[in-house]
Amino acid sequence: MAKIGQQWLNLPQDILLEVFRYLSFEEKANVRATCKYFHQLIDHPTLWLNKTVVLKRLQSCNSCFWTTLRKRRIRCLVIKEATSKQLQKMVNLIPNLTSVSMNVKMNIERLRTLRPLANLQNLQLSNSSLVLDQELLSEVVTFKQLTTLVLCSSLFGRSSSLCLLADLKTLHSLTLHIRQKNPPLLSFQYILFRLPKLRELSLSSVDTWENLSLCFTAPEIRTSKQPDGFEPPCISQLQLEKLTLLNSTNGPLSRKALNQLRNVRSLSVSLTRPCVLLNTNFVHSMLDNLPNITELELSWNGPLAEFVKVLPLELTKIDLINARLSNVDVQLLSDSSGKSLKHLSFVLCNGITETMLKQLPKQFPFLQTLDLSLVHGG
Numbered sequence: 001m002a003k004i005g006q007q008w009l010n011l012p013q014d015i016l017l018e019v020f021r022y023l024s025f026e027e028k029a030n031v032r033a034t035c036k037y038f039h040q041l042i043d044h045p046t047l048w049l050n051k052t053v054v055l056k057r058l059q060s061c062n063s064c065f066w067t068t069l070r071k072r073r074i075r076c077l078v079i080k081e082a083t084s085k086q087l088q089k090m091v092n093l094i095p096n097l098t099s100v101s102m103n104v105k106m107n108i109e110r111l112r113t114l115r116p117l118a119n120l121q122n123l124q125l126s127n128s129s130l131v132l133d134q135e136l137l138s139e140v141v142t143f144k145q146l147t148t149l150v151l152c153s154s155l156f157g158r159s160s161s162l163c164l165l166a167d168l169k170t171l172h173s174l175t176l177h178i179r180q181k182n183p184p185l186l187s188f189q190y191i192l193f194r195l196p197k198l199r200e201l202s203l204s205s206v207d208t209w210e211n212l213s214l215c216f217t218a219p220e221i222r223t224s225k226q227p228d229g230f231e232p233p234c235i236s237q238l239q240l241e242k243l244t245l246l247n248s249t250n251g252p253l254s255r256k257a258l259n260q261l262r263n264v265r266s267l268s269v270s271l272t273r274p275c276v277l278l279n280t281n282f283v284h285s286m287l288d289n290l291p292n293i294t295e296l297e298l299s300w301n302g303p304l305a306e307f308v309k310v311l312p313l314e315l316t317k318i319d320l321i322n323a324r325l326s327n328v329d330v331q332l333l334s335d336s337s338g339k340s341l342k343h344l345s346f347v348l349c350n351g352i353t354e355t356m357l358k359q360l361p362k363q364f365p366f367l368q369t370l371d372l373s374l375v376h377g378g
Contacts, residue, residue: 009037020047048072052099055079058086066093076122079104087113101150103127111139124150124175132178134161141167150175162187166194166232173200177246188215194232202244202268212245212282216257242266252285261286267293270321271300284310297321304329311336317343319371325351327359334363345371352376 008016020028020042032042041047053074055061058081076099082090087110091097099122100114106127114120120143132153140149141164149171162184165174174195176188192198192215203215218236238260247270253261267290269283284307287293293312299321308329311318315337325346333341341364346352352375360370 009035013041016041017044017046043068043071045071045073048074050076052076052078056081058082058090061090066090069094075099075119077101082110084110084113091116098122099148100124101126106136108135108139111136115142117143119145121146122148124148124152126150126152132161134164137161137164141165144168144170146171148173150177152177153179163190166191168195170197171195172197173202173242174198175202175244177202177204179205185211185214189217189219192216192238193219193234196235196239199239200242200244201240202246204246213254213257216260217254218256218260238263240264242268244268246270252282258285258289261290263292264290265292266295268297268319269299271298271302283307287311298323304333308332308336313337314340316340319343319345319347320349321345321347323349325349325356327353327356330356330359330363338363339366342366342368344369345373346375347371347373348375350376 020031023031028042028047032039051072051074053069053076055077058079070093073096074094075097077090077094077097078101079087079090080103082102082104091113095116096119097117098119100117100120101122101124102110103126104110106125111125114123123140123143123146125140132151140151144167146168147170149165149168152175165171174191188203192201216238219234240261241263243261243264243266245268264286267286269286271283283298287296287307287310291312294315295317296311296315297319298307301322301324303324303326304320305326305328309332311333313336318333318337318341323346344360344364344367352372357372360367
């Protein structure tokens with residue numbers, strides 16, 4: 001046994017690092033505890049590239065822990081509980097963070113502690129008590145270099161406050177999950193048409209929105225300016241490629257809105273209630289008018305037959321959640337996308353039979369992945 005251990009130590013470092021790369025976090029911890037040499041190798045930055053560390057309580061993090069994170073060059077943190085003083089210490093010890101996600105009770109003082117993070121690109125603020133008022137959003141937009149912004153809250157302050165996000169010109173992905181009955185649609189419209197690099201958008205609770213089309217309709221040119229006298233330029237065409245709409249039961253989108261969404265290739269929709277007439281449902285209008293969609297995630301407690309006839313041709317990926325399936329539905333899906341589909345997922349779906357499963361290889365000959373998590377038989 002000792003000879004085998006010695007042989008491991010004699011292997012080149014590059015080979016050991018390649019082997020360790022496939023270990024789980026727990027396995028790495030066990031290897032790290034065996035000897036000083038492996039202790040050093042496990043902390044090598046290449047083994048922790050793009051890894052995210054979740055910190056439940058910053059108070060329990062000692063100097064040895066922060067030293068280890070620096071050795072591993074950790075750049076992404078998720079913080080569950082922290083005070084302003086603890087956040088300030090974290091920023092001082094790891095100033096090169098590129099991604100910070102905070103699920104804590106947020107106030108302006110805590111957010112300001114992140115200002116020294118000059119390389120911060122991904123900021124996520126999630127808390128049910130979070131109020132998106134002008135003071136908080138004014139602090140958010142000080143991070144001009146952000147490419148990803150996630151805001152999960154219960155409500156807005158003044159509706160005009162949201163317009164401040166239009167200053168984040170490098171923003172590539174925006175998530176706004178707000179549980180509010182009447183969100184400021186004009187403010188949504190304002191920022192969407194002033195973020196030229198925005199490619200991914202996720203909105204929630206849009207079932208309470210009276211006019212979803214307004215968000216995706218180009219605003220009329222106005223001469224009014226923001227309070228500071230500066231009016232960001234308005235783009236003429238949205239460049240969204242990925243769109244997520246959660247908790248949705250709206251009517252069909254307008255022709256102008258659909259035209260603005262013509263570049264969407266990935267669509268994710270969650271329906272909270274049974275659809276109304278098919279030809280008056282906004283999901284139907286999008287599937288029927290956006291031919292460039294190649295990836296679709298559809299979550300709703302109803303028969304797939306409601307949508308299968310209007311699915312875009314040549315889908316490469318489809319995820320169905322909670323849907324009711326039949327042999328006819330799956331065959332129709334095969335007829336439209338059988339030769340192009342590479343990834344198929346039936347999660348929590350009903351109606352799956354043994355006969356249906358046996359037919360899948362013939363119906364989808366180029367399938368690379370298949371997910372049948374928690375499916376139910378007919």
